[in-house]
Amino acid sequence: MRGILRAAAAVALVALVAGGCSGNGATPSSLTPAQRLGHAKHDFDRAKFIYISLNATQLPSGLPAALENATGTGTHAPAFTGTVQVRTGLTITAPVVAVNGTVYAKLPFAGWSQLDPATYGAPDPARLLDPQAGVSELLVETQHPKQTGSQRSGRQVLTTITGTVPAALVHRLFPSAGSSDFHVVYTLTSDDHLHGLTITGPFYAGHGDATYNLTLDTAAAPVTIRAP
Numbered sequence: 001m002r003g004i005l006r007a008a009a010a011v012a013l014v015a016l017v018a019g020g021c022s023g024n025g026a027t028p029s030s031l032t033p034a035q036r037l038g039h040a041k042h043d044f045d046r047a048k049f050i051y052i053s054l055n056a057t058q059l060p061s062g063l064p065a066a067l068e069n070a071t072g073t074g075t076h077a078p079a080f081t082g083t084v085q086v087r088t089g090l091t092i093t094a095p096v097v098a099v100n101g102t103v104y105a106k107l108p109f110a111g112w113s114q115l116d117p118a119t120y121g122a123p124d125p126a127r128l129l130d131p132q133a134g135v136s137e138l139l140v141e142t143q144h145p146k147q148t149g150s151q152r153s154g155r156q157v158l159t160t161i162t163g164t165v166p167a168a169l170v171h172r173l174f175p176s177a178g179s180s181d182f183h184v185v186y187t188l189t190s191d192d193h194l195h196g197l198t199i200t201g202p203f204y205a206g207h208g209d210a211t212y213n214l215t216l217d218t219a220a221a222p223v224t225i226r227a228p
Contacts, residue, residue, distance in 0.1 A: 049223060063087070081098075088121075138184065158188065177203050
């Protein structure tokens with residue numbers, strides 16, 4: 001009898017642990033890649049402050065201007081404050097604030113000035129955080145998503161999901177983008193938080209493909225973002 005009771009208790013414990021792995025009874029491994037990307041969008045869109053780091057790892061030669069990297073914190077207003085580095089013959093690094101659809105940069109010898117980021121081959125950084133047209137929209141518009149593996153990063157296990165993104169969606173972020181689809185690689189945590197993504201394609205129409213890596217922290221410290 002004791003053996004039967006022990007076995008029953010063990011079964012109950014296993015069921016309890018399994019049920020506690022997910023609030024809705026579904027673990028990440030039981031979800032499709034598209035469902036996991038949908039969960040990641042929901043999580044991303046709920047975040048109040050998001051730290052982003054966008055870096056070019058491959059840029060085609062011969063570009064008159066290009067975005068090399070951008071780091072900072074933003075909100076879904078959308079708004080952004082941070083630092084942006086662009087290449088226009090010379091490399092220029094400047095503090096940037098983007099709010100209410102206007103981008104301001106603190107330029108050498110000129111101070112804070114309004115500018116059109118497209119002139120420098122760059123997007124409005126705040127647009128990356130727009131729930132309707134930014135990074136999180138790419139998640140649910142990704143075509144043919146496929147889980148391709150996992151890797152450990154410290155104590156986390158990150159799942160890799162690949163797919164393609166229509167050029168029209170990227171063009172809303174990068175006005176210089178061409179008309180061919182983009183290849184995207186997402187990394188998601190075990191609880192479907194978006195850890196980062198790598199996207200490759202014709203960011204600069206008429207030139208070769210470029211690759212950008214984006215890493216995110218959806219628990220960034222609060223910041224005040226206002227026009228300078």
